[in-house]
Amino acid sequence: MSGTFSYSSITKKIWMSLFGLFLMTFLVVHLGINLLLLFDPSRELFNIAAHFMGTNPAIQIFQWVLFGGFIVHIILGVILQIQNWMARPKGYKISGTSEDSIFSRYMIYTGIIIFIFLVIHLGNFFVLKMQGAVPEFHHEGAGHMEDMGLLVVNLFKSTGYVIFYVVLLLIMGFHLDHAFQSAFQSLGLSHLKYTPFIKGFGHFFAIVITAGYIIIPLVIHFT
């Protein structure tokens, strides 16, 4: 039966959940760095952190693992979803609503929106950086580095972009809200005592991460 390993539904879900959880740790680190912009309006701390993330060799490797994880998560998500649609060729006239969470119905859609957001996001920052089009930031100790913080601040001057950003972040929050406990269930980590805690923490995590990311454009825009 080992031939079916790579194809089985449960195997796909296990990989999906592992990479999903991995992406979540990245969200935490990324948020921590973004928040530096609020704590230090001179952008110095943020730029140092961005510089570190952009140059540290360990982070560079991690970045590729992250990228790969994203791709695997997306490919598996799409495969699973296509199989799921195929499993019910004819739908109901009145479709049921007995799910635990409304967000669980829309994982593929929130996922695809996160993906589109990611592409735009990378276009805004990463691509400019690759082209060397980012203004310089003069820092006494470490010499010259890119002023990534300025890019962020300039971007959030636009009301339209702030609204776009906030809406997409909310949608990411919906994905996370169902995803957190789902990953534990997929990994078989279900427990009489701890599962209620995992579910509660998942909601808390989704809210804190989403709120954290949303505060940044709002504060920058209005100050």
Place this chain on the structure above:
Amino acid sequence: MDLKLKIWRQQGPGTKGKFVEYPVKNISADASFLEMMDILNEELVAKGEEPVAFDHDCREGICGMCSLYINGNPHGPDSAITTCQLHMRKFKDGETVVIEPWRAKPFPVIKDLMVDRSAFDDIIQAGGYVSINTGGVPDANDIPIKKENADLAMDAASCIGCGACVAACKNASAMLFVSAKVSQFALLPQGKIEAKRRVESMVAVMDDIGFGNCTNTYACEAVCPKEISVTNIARMNREFFVAKVS
């Protein structure tokens, strides 16, 4: 009470079906849902029309034969019961009741509201048993089993294989059914010996037949007439993982 029924009518497998409206009058609130269907069918036969085909057998909530997707709910609006145990007092006078068959690729419609659930039998045949060479009957207390495990195994074994979990799942996934059948053995020493082979082959057949994957929406648990818990799905995921890596 009077009701307006909208029932899926389909001549046979592969033919095109459609919803047909049937008004029913003077139904007792104490009648069961299937008795209401019987009354309708008697009227149809008296008029020389074809009665509505639907599955049922024990009408005691234990065999798992009855089905029906009623107003968006497998086994109707009440919780933890089968359609045969559903009473008409759960509906309002004058209500429109939409009755559909289970919808899933592995459950093709045979006729009207009847679907072919033999896909479940195929999964059971792939490993839902214990191969014991018969000999003398062993003493029940020979093998000590923890009380908690005995209870959990018993809960899992109460699955009647009706398919409501598949019907409710947005992915038409059979994970709740298969996990109950895997769990009832995995929890007991008699089932442990073949545990790895069992979970691997049952999941493989489940996938092959074309049931969907599990998105952990837990709609299955919510509609299960026997209240089978989704912790069984987590147990099966665990069993499967251990079987694959060991």
